[in-house]
Amino acid sequence: MPVRVMIPSPLRPYAGKRDSAEFNARTVGEALGHLTTEFADLRKHLFTEDGKLRSFVNVYVNDEDIRYLAKENTPTKDGDTISIIPSIAGGGN
Amino acid sequence: MADAAALWISEHLAERIRAHGAETYPHECCGALLGRDASAVLESDRGKGTLTSSREILQLFPLVNRRDDSPRNRFSVTAEDVRAAEKAAGQQGLEVVGWYHSHPDHPARPSEYDRDHAWPWYSYIIVSVQNGAPLDMTSWRLDDDRAEFSPEGIEIRHRAAV
Numbered sequence: 496m497p498v499r500v501m502i503p504s505p506l507r508p509y510a511g512k513r514d515s516a517e518f519n520a521r522t523v524g525e526a527l528g529h530l531t532t533e534f535a536d537l538r539k540h541l542f543t544e545d546g547k548l549r550s551f552v553n554v555y556v557n558d559e560d561i562r563y564l565a566k567e568n569t570p571t572k573d574g575d576t577i578s579i580i581p582s583i584a585g586g587g588n
Numbered sequence: 589m590a591d592a593a594a595l596w597i598s599e600h601l602a603e604r605i606r607a608h609g610a611e612t613y614p615h616e617c618c619g620a621l622l623g624r625d626a627s628a629v630l631e632s633d634r635g636k637g638t639l640t641s642s643r644e645i646l647q648l649f650p651l652v653n654r655r656d657d658s659p660r661n662r663f664s665v666t667a668e669d670v671r672a673a674e675k676a677a678g679q680q681g682l683e684v685v686g687w688y689h690s691h692p693d694h695p696a697r698p699s700e701y702d703r704d705h706a707w708p709w710y711s712y713i714i715v716s717v718q719n720g721a722p723l724d725m726t727s728w729r730l731d732d733d734r735a736e737f738s739p740e741g742i743e744i745r746h747r748a749a750v
Contacts, residue, residue: 587694
């Protein structure tokens with residue numbers, strides 16, 4: 496049983512309108528790599544041009560924030576669910 | 589993506605956004621826009637023609653600005669707050685279709701910082717608050733290529749939202 500990546504509403508138009516996708520992956524980074532390979536238009540909304548996860552993009556494995564685990568090297572196992580949740584930020588100048 | 593985007597909101601909710609901006613002045617206010625997005629319906633109706641998008645805000649989910657260090661020109665909504673907003677929306681059969689915030693003593697136009705921290709699809713309402721008084725209110729959507737925001741027309745419903 497592979498890892499399931501939940502796709503948030505704003506990004507579904509770039510993922511064939513799907514709300515989730517499943518991949519065989521050993522780490523979070525691998526899963527996100529598969530996701531953005533299959534749906535290339537997603538990539539720029541998750542990663543900066545130099546390949547880093549955008550600062551406002553938060554990734555969870557079964558509700559655990561990967562920043563407090565091993566970040567993108569966080570290992571995954573069959574049946575895990577990866578969620579992508581934005582922080583919302585902005586401001587006047 | 590949306591060539592003719594329109595955001596419907598009741599006069600009452602629009603006024604509440606302005607009031608929130610005035611209340612937190614000179615700090616930025618922020619909150620979630622809960623509602624329904626009809627673009628999928630319109631797309632299917634129109635086949636593969638020009639995409640038209642329409643959505644309606646049916647409720648607000650006011651949030652606390654988490655940016656303690658520079659709340660006059662920045663706002664921040666944590667992932668936990670985003671999840672709380674999504675949960676509140678889901679419980680009412682709605683979804684989070686966007687976010688609002690204020691620009692104290694600054695025009696109701698998105699900044700570069702806004703653009704760097706945005707996703708497409710969401711509606712971003714900005715209300716300008718000058719000297720404590722709310723003035724212009726605009727809405728924006730980030731383009732697919734992230735290069736810039738496009739304005740989204742705000743349509744005020746002069747009756748209670750259904």
